Amino acid sequence: MTAPRPQAPAPSPRFKVFRWKAIGPLLVLLIIAAVLWWLFADTIARHETQKVGTQVIGAKVEIQDLHLDIPHGQVRIRGLTVASPHEALRNLLQADELVADVDMVPLTEKKLVINRIAANGLRFGTPRETDGRVAATSGEGIAGRVLAETREWASQFQVPALQLATGKISIDSLDPRRLSTIPAADALGARADSSRRAWQVALDTLRLGPTLDSARATLEKLRRARATDLSTLNEARQAIDRLKRARDRVTTLDRNVTQGVASLKSGLAGLDSARSRDYAFARSLLKLPMLDASGVGAAVFGPTSIKPFERVLYYMQLARRYMPPGLLPRAATGPTRLRRAGEDVRFPKERNLPAFLVRSAELSFLLRPNAEQPQRYGGRLTGLTSDPALYGRPTVATATGPQLGAGLMLNHVRNIPLDTAGATVGGIRFPAFEIPGVPLSLDPGAATTQLGFALNGDTIRARFAVRSTSVRWAKDSGFASSQIGDLVWRAVSGISNLDVEARISGALHHPDFAVRSNLDQAIAARLRAVLGEQVAAAEKQMRGRVDALVDEKVGPVRARVTEIQTQAEAQVAAQRARLDEVQKQLEQRLRELTRIRLP
Amino acid sequence: MFALIKLIQSLFGALHSEGTPGQLAAGIVLGSFLGLTPLVNVHNAVIFAALVLLNVSFAGGMLGWAVFIPFGFLLDPLFDWIGHSLLLAPALRGVWTTFYNVPIMPLTNFNNTVVLGSFVFAVLFAVPLFFATRYGVARYRATIGERVRQSKWYRAVTASKVYNAYRMFRP
Numbered sequence: 001m002t003a004p005r006p007q008a009p010a011p012s013p014r015f016k017v018f019r020w021k022a023i024g025p026l027l028v029l030l031i032i033a034a035v036l037w038w039l040f041a042d043t044i045a046r047h048e049t050q051k052v053g054t055q056v057i058g059a060k061v062e063i064q065d066l067h068l069d070i071p072h073g074q075v076r077i078r079g080l081t082v083a084s085p086h087e088a089l090r091n092l093l094q095a096d097e098l099v100a101d102v103d104m105v106p107l108t109e110k111k112l113v114i115n116r117i118a119a120n121g122l123r124f125g126t127p128r129e130t131d132g133r134v135a136a137t138s139g140e141g142i143a144g145r146v147l148a149e150t151r152e153w154a155s156q157f158q159v160p161a162l163q164l165a166t167g168k169i170s171i172d173s174l175d176p177r178r179l180s181t182i183p184a185a186d187a188l189g190a191r192a193d194s195s196r197r198a199w200q201v202a203l204d205t206l207r208l209g210p211t212l213d214s215a216r217a218t219l220e221k222l223r224r225a226r227a228t229d230l231s232t233l234n235e236a237r238q239a240i241d242r243l244k245r246a247r248d249r250v251t252t253l254d255r256n257v258t259q260g261v262a263s264l265k266s267g268l269a270g271l272d273s274a275r276s277r278d279y280a281f282a283r284s285l286l287k288l289p290m291l292d293a294s295g296v297g298a299a300v301f302g303p304t305s306i307k308p309f310e311r312v313l314y315y316m317q318l319a320r321r322y323m324p325p326g327l328l329p330r331a332a333t334g335p336t337r338l339r340r341a342g343e344d345v346r347f348p349k350e351r352n353l354p355a356f357l358v359r360s361a362e363l364s365f366l367l368r369p370n371a372e373q374p375q376r377y378g379g380r381l382t383g384l385t386s387d388p389a390l391y392g393r394p395t396v397a398t399a400t401g402p403q404l405g406a407g408l409m410l411n412h413v414r415n416i417p418l419d420t421a422g423a424t425v426g427g428i429r430f431p432a433f434e435i436p437g438v439p440l441s442l443d444p445g446a447a448t449t450q451l452g453f454a455l456n457g458d459t460i461r462a463r464f465a466v467r468s469t470s471v472r473w474a475k476d477s478g479f480a481s482s483q484i485g486d487l488v489w490r491a492v493s494g495i496s497n498l499d500v501e502a503r504i505s506g507a508l509h510h511p512d513f514a515v516r517s518n519l520d521q522a523i524a525a526r527l528r529a530v531l532g533e534q535v536a537a538a539e540k541q542m543r544g545r546v547d548a549l550v551d552e553k554v555g556p557v558r559a560r561v562t563e564i565q566t567q568a569e570a571q572v573a574a575q576r577a578r579l580d581e582v583q584k585q586l587e588q589r590l591r592e593l594t595r596i597r598l599p
Numbered sequence: 600m601f602a603l604i605k606l607i608q609s610l611f612g613a614l615h616s617e618g619t620p621g622q623l624a625a626g627i628v629l630g631s632f633l634g635l636t637p638l639v640n641v642h643n644a645v646i647f648a649a650l651v652l653l654n655v656s657f658a659g660g661m662l663g664w665a666v667f668i669p670f671g672f673l674l675d676p677l678f679d680w681i682g683h684s685l686l687l688a689p690a691l692r693g694v695w696t697t698f699y700n701v702p703i704m705p706l707t708n709f710n711n712t713v714v715l716g717s718f719v720f721a722v723l724f725a726v727p728l729f730f731a732t733r734y735g736v737a738r739y740r741a742t743i744g745e746r747v748r749q750s751k752w753y754r755a756v757t758a759s760k761v762y763n764a765y766r767m768f769r770p
Binding site: 352 | 637639648651652653654671672675676678679682683686687692695696697698699700701702703704705706708710711712713714716
């Protein structure tokens with residue numbers, strides 16, 4: 001082997017561009033790749049489906065067996081388990097078998113179009129042995145972000161737990177620095193002083209003295225003048241004009257003073273509002289029980305009622321992320337790999353197929369699978385797609401059966417998405433739940449549940465109701481030492497029916513939340529009867545303590561504002577009176593001389 | 600360590616192969632595509648097939664691949680930025696939309712920011728890389744190439760079993 005020359009000669013005519021002898025090994029390589037694909041296609045597809053499903057749902061998706069039948073365009077999945085994104089040891093659903101008829105041609109465009117899915121043996125809410133949450137633990141990806149957002153959304157509805165004062169009611173812990181009235185009073189006092197200085201400066205800059213002196217001198221001159229003394233008459237008219245202009249300036253100042261005084265009075269009203277807030281703050285330090293029925297309802301059932309809303313909102317927000325309206329390019333996180341994932345940008349095009357579409361799905365599922373006679377239900381899903389604007393119709397799902405009616409519509413065809421869901425399920429046994437702050441638990445028994453949920457753009461309107469006639473109450477550990485537990489127990493232990501209704505309405509970022517139940521009045525009345533006097537006395541004491549701290553600051557500020565208002569208004573009025581007096585005398589003398597009625 | 604030895608052997612094996620500087624440079628350029636862009640993509644299958652079928656230095660291709668893998672990882676943020684800028688440029692939206700909706704093209708993952716960015720970078724980088732490599736190889740062979748070939752450590756390296764295994768697959 002010899003080294004070539006530095007200036008390599010031009011390729012000789014015998015130079016070959018192609019290395020034909022390499023075709024053989026390349027074909028062998030292709031055959032090996034094809035054999036490997038044939039051997040491992042099912043495994044690869046299973047792993048990829050699990051990975052994508054987990055990424056989309058935000059919880060583990062597990063598949064026991066997946067078989068690709070490419071010649072017949074069929075995918076068969078056995079033993080599908082989707083964990084719940086919200087509960088550690090619970091599945092969202094399990095399916096015995098799913099058979100999907102896949103349209104093969106769109107696969108060449110990397111588009112998955114499923115003409116029909118038949119799902120058998122669906123079961124919901126089954127227990128699992130390991131924590132299947134992914135988004136909740138990692139917080140990554142679209143599901144992680146949506147989960148965090150919906151949790152934050154739900155956290156705004158945290159209502160104080162039902163509780164009694166513990167030990168002796170005392171407000172010694174009331175720290176004056178945490179009262180909002182005191183800094184507000186300081187700020188208002190400073191503002192009042194600033195306004196007084198500003199008005200004084202404005203009054204000084206009016207320079208009314210020279211104007212008045214000049215007008216008075218003209219008046220004296222006019223008194224000695226005759227009707228033919230035209231220059232003096234003109235001078236008098238000019239003096240009147242100057243007085244009018246000075247009066248306009250005083251009027252402007254008067255307007256400013258009036259506005260400033262109104263602002264200071266508004267500040268005084270703000271001090272009253274701040275005092276109300278301080279009362280509420282001091283009341284929270286006392287840990288007094290809520291005695292009104294609406295507060296009791298929210299405290300007892302609020303934390304439990306908000307969960308269904310939070311979960312439905314999570315799935316609807318996921319749907320909005322994965323099924324956005326419109327045809328603009330959409331970026332999503334790319335595939336996981338050693339290299340940076342980057343972003344996959346999709347470019348939907350009119351009159352083309354969507355990237356993902358399930359035309360129809362037939363669902364067959366069981367409710368209460370562990371019961372002696374599990375009941376079978378049927379459902380149907382149509383138009384589940386990643387590009388609703390291309391498909392042109394909303395996603396619709398329905399399920400019916402004995403004691404069940406459920407429906408879902410995700411309408412992202414237009415720019416403002418409209419998502420609605422509704423379900424009525426009878427005979428469902430809810431797990432017993434603890435009453436927040438009270439050592440009691442409530443087993444609703446077999447209940448009828450209704451859920452209505454509508455998300456129109458950013459406006460939410462939702463309702464969740466539970467009705468049961470076989471409620472059971474149970475005492476938890478710690479009941480013996482709980483006064484409120486005993487009180488609530490006496491109020492509700494004889495009540496066997498339950499009727500709870502929670503409603504949310506308004507703008508999605510800050511909606512109104514209300515809970516009512518048939519137990520509210522009973523619990524509130526019991527608490528009022530036992531604790532009313534004690535609570536009233538404690539509240540009175542608390543208000544007195546707040547007033548004592550706040551009045552030290554508010555009283556002087558209120559007096560100062562009143563004084564400044566009086567002083568400023570008096571000064572303005574005095575200046576205006578002086579101007580009016582001289583102007584009046586000038587005009588009267590002019591009329592006498594000219595006998596002409598001035599305009 | 601094994602990878603480093605393999606890389607050194609690959610480098611000198613390519614430099615002292617019978618191929619012309621142009622063949623070696625073309626091989627390195629094709630190899631740079633494999634190293635700079637995410638490997639498991641359709642375009643890399645085409646690149647690999649070209650490396651095998653075209654009369655270029657296969658050893659150079661392996662060398663380019665090995666050398667540019669770390670650069671690929673390092674430059675991923677740049678590739679992401681390039682791809683993002685190109686894919687979301689309003690002027691190119693029509694082109695991408697057409698590509699995205701014709702058969703086969705979406706399978707290339709061109710709509711991934713890193714894939715597109717790294718591929719565009721590799722294409723633009725290919726021309727200067729080809730000429731620089733061709734010039735460098737020619738200069739090397741004309742100046743110190745023969746002395747290196749006669750040196751003891753070169754003979755030690757090429758005498759190793761690894762090198763023998765490598766020679767079985769050289770073009």
